[in-house]
Each structure stands twice: as structure tokens, then as C-alpha cells.
Amino acid sequence: MSIAPLIHMLLPLALAPLLLSAINRTKAIVAGRDGQVLLQPYYDLAKLLRKGAVYSRTTTWVFRAGPVVGLAAVLVATTLVPFGGASAAVSFAGDLILFAYLLGLLRFFTVIAALDTGSSFEGMGASREVTFSALAEPALLLALAAVARQTGSLSLTTMYAGVTGATWAQATPVLALVAGALLVVFLTENARIPVDDPTTHLELTMIHEVMVLDHSGPDLAFIVYGAALKLWVLGMLLVGLVLPIHSGNAWADSVVGFAGLLGLAVVTGIIESSMARWRLIRVPQLLVGACVLSTLALVLMLR
Amino acid sequence: MTGWVDTALVLLTLTSLLLLGSSRLTRCIRIVAFQGVVLGVLTVTARPTELSLRILMLAVAIVGLKGVTFPWLLSRVLRDAAVRREVDPVVGYIGSLLLGTLMLAVSFWLSVRLPLPTPAISGLLVPVALFTTLSGLFLIVTRRTALTQVLAYLVLENGIYVFGVGLVEGTPMLVELGVLLDVFVAVFVMGIAIFHINREFDHIDTDQLTALKDWTA
Numbered sequence: 368m369s370i371a372p373l374i375h376m377l378l379p380l381a382l383a384p385l386l387l388s389a390i391n392r393t394k395a396i397v398a399g400r401d402g403q404v405l406l407q408p409y410y411d412l413a414k415l416l417r418k419g420a421v422y423s424r425t426t427t428w429v430f431r432a433g434p435v436v437g438l439a440a441v442l443v444a445t446t447l448v449p450f451g452g453a454s455a456a457v458s459f460a461g462d463l464i465l466f467a468y469l470l471g472l473l474r475f476f477t478v479i480a481a482l483d484t485g486s487s488f489e490g491m492g493a494s495r496e497v498t499f500s501a502l503a504e505p506a507l508l509l510a511l512a513a514v515a516r517q518t519g520s521l522s523l524t525t526m527y528a529g530v531t532g533a534t535w536a537q538a539t540p541v542l543a544l545v546a547g548a549l550l551v552v553f554l555t556e557n558a559r560i561p562v563d564d565p566t567t568h569l570e571l572t573m574i575h576e577v578m579v580l581d582h583s584g585p586d587l588a589f590i591v592y593g594a595a596l597k598l599w600v601l602g603m604l605l606v607g608l609v610l611p612i613h614s615g616n617a618w619a620d621s622v623v624g625f626a627g628l629l630g631l632a633v634v635t636g637i638i639e640s641s642m643a644r645w646r647l648i649r650v651p652q653l654l655v656g657a658c659v660l661s662t663l664a665l666v667l668m669l670r
Numbered sequence: 671m672t673g674w675v676d677t678a679l680v681l682l683t684l685t686s687l688l689l690l691g692s693s694r695l696t697r698c699i700r701i702v703a704f705q706g707v708v709l710g711v712l713t714v715t716a717r718p719t720e721l722s723l724r725i726l727m728l729a730v731a732i733v734g735l736k737g738v739t740f741p742w743l744l745s746r747v748l749r750d751a752a753v754r755r756e757v758d759p760v761v762g763y764i765g766s767l768l769l770g771t772l773m774l775a776v777s778f779w780l781s782v783r784l785p786l787p788t789p790a791i792s793g794l795l796v797p798v799a800l801f802t803t804l805s806g807l808f809l810i811v812t813r814r815t816a817l818t819q820v821l822a823y824l825v826l827e828n829g830i831y832v833f834g835v836g837l838v839e840g841t842p843m844l845v846e847l848g849v850l851l852d853v854f855v856a857v858f859v860m861g862i863a864i865f866h867i868n869r870e871f872d873h874i875d876t877d878q879l880t881a882l883k884d885w886t887a
Contacts, residue, residue: 539673540680652691655767659687662771666778667680670793 375453378621379445383595384408386602386632393636408595415588423581425485433480434582434589437473441596444469448600449524449607451624453617458524463511466523466600467504470556473593474500481578492577495647499562499574502654503555509661510548513541514608516668527607535611542608544664549605551657557598559635561645561653602631674715675791675836679798681708682832683774686805686825690766693755695748695817699741702821705828706736716791716835724843732831735850740824740857747861748817751868760812770805777801788837795836803829816864816874820857827853 387408395402404410422430446456447466455462478497481489515521517538518529535542555562558575567573579590606627614620645653685705692698710733713725761769777800790796806826810819831849868874 536673540676544680652764652767655764656687656691659767659771660684663680663683663687663774666774667794670778670797 375450375617375621376446376456378450378625379596379599382625383599384412384592386598386628387595389629389632390636390639393633394640397637397640408591412588412592415591416585418584420582420584420586423484426483426581430480430483430581431586433476433483434586434593436476438589438593438596440469440473440476441593441600444473444600445596447523448603449527450603451617451621453620454524454528458522460521462522462524463515463526464508467508467511470597470601471500471504473597477578477590480582484581486581488577489580492574495574496578499555499650499654502651502658503552506548506654506657506661507552507556509658509665510545510552511604513545513661513664513668516665517541527611528613530608530611531613532611538668541664541667544660544667546605546608548657548661548664549601549608551653551660553601553605553631554635554638555650555654555657556601557594560639561642562650564644567644599628602628606631675712676794678708678712678715679792679794679832682712682802682828683798686802687767687770687774689809689821689825690770690805691763693759693763695753695755695815696745698818698821699744699748702824703737703741705825706738706740707733709733709736709828709831712832713835728843728846731847731850735854736824736828739854743857743861744817744820747864747868750865751817751874753815753817753874759814766808766812769808773804773808774801777804786837791836795832799829799833799836801829802826802832805829814875814877816860816867816876819876820860820864823860824853824857 385405385408388403388405391407392402392405444466447458447462447469449455449458474496478493481493511523511526514526514530517534518526520526520529530542554560558565563574563576565576567576575594579587582590603624606624610623610627612620612623614623682705685701685708689698689701692701710729713729713732714721717725759766774797777797780800781796784796786796803826806822806824806829809822809825813819813822827849834846864874867876867879871878
């Protein structure tokens, strides 16, 4: 066994928080500020891990289990997604379903941990999160189904290995539609503008941030780190599709993959700087639009 | 060149879907203008082997009319009517989008069963033409402002044109120009009609016109 798969597993764990700071830096530059140091997310995580956690007396074990289970789910999801042309650590036929539902498990535990506090604000956040993700999940699954149909395989690794420059030349409309749908899913699932504003702390408007208000110390560190990993894996689904470069050299492919992710982070930063969060009532329209895009891709594929 | 044709057809589908989900009237006008430009591209790329001056002129006429003149005309009407968005359509925007997906599926299902005299230039052509026509019809029925109905009429006409350009080899130039002239006159007349409706009633909501009756003293 070579060392390459191990490195591919460890890379996301080490580099994921860097994506958060890449987005922040882009937003800062667009706004004319200098921005945080690039390692700030790591300092934040280290600070949170050193602190103790405070638990409300109304909470139960569910509240404590939430961040742990969530981080575990997203760690397993990381092993399923191929990075930089190499095969994922774990792959079998149908692992895309497992991938979608691992993210579902993460969301479920975040939501019940939020509900466990009994706070009405967190209940509102939980309700919104579930509403939007119920609409984002079909878009994700239909988009992956279209790619699976195109490449004729049911495992994320072989699916993404099957997408090459030739596939793009042959089925540009389908892949472009899938990429569009995946971008919307990426922004929604990671609580980014135009769906949610990650910087706001006005309880009435936020979604993801409001659910984690009561977590502190290491628990919050787990949640922030889990969110960074989620950004990484969902970003990798999009980057693997848009930059289908398989040179065969593991190092070159990893560099291309990471550059793609950084590019995606910059795009996210530009999107966040150039538009405002949409009214809650308009967000389902966007998500239904994403579902329509991936349905169209699948219909074109099945024809 | 089928890549270009397919891309143009997918763009047509996407613009129709976008129109189903948009409420702002200026944006609707822009979407239909873009559709006109896509139609021009489709006309040129449909039969690259028999590209002639005739086809180029037709494409220029289509882009000029559907991409520039109509949007300009309708924007003027819109400015005079001072209406910003379609309020309260019969079917909501999300509902329209979902029904649009359904119409798309029906179009694909139907296109497999249609016996065609000559094979189409692309497998996508017939379903996209059907879908564009259906969505235009759907918009005419479900939107209330007269302006959106004119736009929907244009989308309907676009669908029929797509059908013609991909199926019938070498439609006489005269026929195509005649159809374009008809559409031009129709949009012109409808623009004037909207202007008069607006001046008479201070709104362009056609639903309320059904309640009109002879005024008896």
C-alpha cells in the first residue's frame, strides 16, 4: 500500500479551515480591507479547544452528542469523496446515497441539538434549516444521478474518474446544468449568501448560526471544523466536475484539486460581496430552480 | 455543430423556465429578448452546410426584431404603464416552475411518440419546441397583466419557429418573413392596446376587463 491515499485522507483534515479564510480574505479585499491573517480559523479552533464548555441545565445528552456525531458523520463523508483525481479511501457502488445521508445525519443532529435547548430562536433556525435542506437534497441527488448516468457508474470515485474533457465536449449542456445545481446546493448547505448570511448575528434572520448559539468551547470547535470539512467535500463535488484533470501524477492532481477549491472559495467570496441575502420567502424559489436544473440534466441524460 | 444547436436549445429551455419563475416585468422583457438572440444563433447553426445569405438575413431580421425592437417597444409601454411586477398570478411562481418541469417531461414523452416526416436536426429539437410552445401557452393563461401575456405570445411563437427551423428543410424565405411581419404587427397592435387599456383604466390587469359591461343610466 502506497502512502498516497493516506495523504489524500489527511489533506482535507489539515487544509479545510483554510477555505474559510480564503472566503473571508476575498470578501475583505473586495470591501477594501486587509482582512484576517490566513491562519485565523486555526487560531480560533485552538482557542475554542482550550476552553471549557458550558451546558444549560435544561439540556440533555442529545445536546452534547450533537457536535460529536455531526463531526463524525462529516469525517466519514470526507473519506467517500475523491480528491484531486485519486480514488477516495472508501468506495463502493451506491456510496453517493451514503454520502447524501451522512450529510443528512449531520444536519439531523445539529437540528435536534438545537431543539434540545428549548430556545425559541434555535427552534426557528432549525425549522428553516430543515425546510431548505428538504429542497436542496433532491437537487443534490438528481444532479449526482445525472452524472452517474453519464458515466455509467454508481460510486463517487468511478463517477468522477469517468468525467473527463471528452465528456465535457460530448455533453456540455448536461454537465453545465449539473454544475449550476451543485453550486446552489453548495451555497445552501454551507449556509452562504444568498440563502443564509454567515456573518450576521441577528437571530431573526439567520439559519445555521442561530442553531449553534448555545454551543461553546470544544463543542463549538467541532461544529466550526465540521462546517469547514462540509465546505470542502461539497466543494470537491463541484470542482471534480468542473476541473476534470487526471494527469496521473498524484501530486499534480492534488495541487490542481486544491487550487480548484481555492478558486471556488474566491467565487463564493465574490458572490457574497456582490449580493445580499435573499428574503426567506424567495429562497425556496432558488432551490426549486436548482431542482429543476438537475431534473432537466437527468431528463437530457435519460433521453 | 450539433453541440451549438444543443446548447442553444438548452438555453431556450432554461430561459422559458426562468420566465416561469420571474415576477419583475423588466426582467421578463430581457429574458424574452435573450430568447430572440438565441433563436438567431439557432437559425445560423441549424444547417451549417447550406449557410447562405438568405439564412443570414433571416437571422439578422430575427435578432433585430425579437432581440431589439420588441424589447424596446415593450419597455416603452412598461414605462408609460408604470407597472413594475406581475402581482398575484393565477398560479404562483414555485407552482409555475414545478408545472414547467412537468410540461418538460410531457414534451419529452410526447416527442418520442410523434411520427416525423423527416428526422430533426437534433434529438432535443422536438421536445424543446413543444416545451417552449406549452410554456408560452401556460403563461398566457396564468398571468394577469397584459404585458406578460404579450411576452408569453412571443414565447409561443418562438416555440413554433424552433419547430419549423429544425424540421422543414429550406422553408421559403417569404414565408418566414411573412410570419415575422405578422408577429411584428401583432406586438405593435398589442402594445397600442396595452397603452389604451392603461390610459382608460389606470392598470393593465386583464382579469378585470371581464367585468366590463355596457353602462346604462
